[in-house]
Amino acid sequence: MLNDLRQKEKQLAVIGLGYVGLPIALAFAQQFRVVGFDTNAERVAMLQRQEDPSHQLQPADFAGADICFTANPDDLCHAHFFVVAVPTPVDEYKVPDLKPLQRASETIGCVLKPGDYVVYESTVYPGCTEDDCLPLLEQYSGLKLGDDFKLGYSPERINPGDKVRTLTDILKVVSGNDAEAVQTIAEVYRSIIRAGVYAAPSIKVAEAAKVIENVQRDLNISLMNELAVIFDKMGIDTQEVLKAASTKWNFLPFTPGLVGGHCIGIDPYYLLYKSRQLGYEPQVINSGRRVNDSMPAFVATKLVQLLLQREKNPAQTKVLVMGLTFKENIADIRNSKVADLVRELMKYAINVHIVDPYASPNEVALAYKMTLLDTPGRAYDAVIVAVGHDQYRTLDAAYFKSLMTELPILLDLKGLYTVRQADELAYWRL
Known part of the structure; x- marks a missing residue:
């Protein structure tokens, strides 16, 4: 397979061209002939x-990329190595939504040929590749795994916005349905991954490894968020506590914040779902999710308290929220907890304005039915810096005071600033 791909006698196809699929497709296209497919x-x-x-x-x-971008599934007919990188969201009830994965499997099944390989990268619960995707591949192709084609799982590890740890510099986990599949899949990925590959003993192990990477981060951040709530009640600056604790060599440097996006904020629900199917209700994972999902309401309540302390009626105030994307320096607004924060503020009848240098106004309007302003206005009663975009890091107290009325309030959710507490500016951070 690898030699045929290198000689461009066979094509590689990437299904799903978002944050994960596009970089993978372009990296492979430096070595092979690639078809990039998206619906x-x-x-x-x-x-x-x-x-x-x-x-x-x-x-x-x-x-230099030898790639053809297409939305026509017929263009996949000549591909022999398929990489699936479609989204794996949850529905409104936090239940895994496998429709994108199922549609991708059906599409590949219709063009699957003897000798082909199918590798999934989308984050799922252990067993999903073999229990949910494989039957569709076999049903739509009429082929059988092992006898006719190979199956693998290689979890994506792309970190959007990270210019240091890029795709080719992150160790890649690979797995397959048998030893031959593992060897071939490892060879194909090793051709583009400078950091090398790690062969997991089974597809389920690779799936589980991926999902717990994000569960672990979710739990660590939830602990920091819970500590932030406790320390706020004590009148202690959480950032100062973490700074002091970090002087010990084995203290883990996690910080509190809003946990959104399509990894930490979504993936734990996949493991929760599978665990419940098996009759076990996870306690720790559930607790972490509850804490992190409660943070928008906590921040909104804190702002209302500060407004009342300054004798401002929340229903007669105007608040600026700076940043809507789920993390700094990217345009991705999926599962943004800042949007949840805005909704919480609106419950108090607060007039909320939103700005973000990266987010698309059209996408914000479509996804959240919210209006994104080009620039901040004036005469705000409070400003909430919700995302740590580079453009925000150089701002100072004078800038924020220029945006606000008398008795201004600044909420710094990312701990970006060191602001001296003064009568004219009430400053609070997570």
Whole structure:
């Protein structure tokens, strides 16, 4: 397989061209002939113009790539090595939504041929690849695993916005349905991953390893958030506590904050779902999720308290929220907990304005039915810095005071600033 791909006698296909799929497709396209498939025709048209809808890659990143972007599934007919990188969201009840994964499996099944490989990268619960995806591949292709084609799982580890730990510099976990599959899949990925590959003993182990990476981070942040709530009641600055504790060599440097996005804020629900299917109700994972999901309401309540302390009626106030994306320096607004914070503020009839230098106003309006302003206005009663974009890190107290009325309030959710407490500016941070 590897030699055929290198000689470009066979094609590699990547299904799903978002934050995960596009970098993978372009990396493979430096070595092989690649078909990049996405069901979003508008996204495909942008990629054909060398425009990344996620604003993570530049036109130079497309240079030298032997790739055809398409929304036509017929263009997958000549591919022999398929990489699936579609989203794995949850529904409104926090139940895994496998529809994108199922549709991708059906699409591949229709073009699957003897000797082909299918590798999934989407984050799932252990067993999903073999129990939910494989039957669709076999049903739509009429082929049988092992006899006719190979199956693998190689969890994505892309960190959006990270310019240091890029795709090729992060060790890649690979797995397959048998030893031959593992060897071939490892060889294919090793051709683009400078950091090397790690072969997991089974597909389920690789799936489990991926999901607990994000569960662990979720739990560590939930502890920091719970500590922030406790220390706030004590009148202690959480950031100062963490600074002092970090002087010990084995203290883990996690910080409190809003936990959104499509990894930490979503993936734990996949493991929760599978565990409940097996009759076990997880205690620790559940607790961490509850704490992190409660933080928008906690912050909103804190602001209302500060407004009342300054004798301001929340229903007659105007508040600026700076940042809506789920993390700094990216355009991704999926599962943004800042949006939840805005909704919590609106419950108090607060007039909320939102700005973000990265987010798309159209996407914000479509996803959250909220209006994104181009620039901040004036005469705000409070400002909440919710995302640590680079543009916000150089701002100072004078700038924030210029945006606000008398008795201004600044909430710094990312701990970006060191502001001297003064009568004219009430400053609070997580």
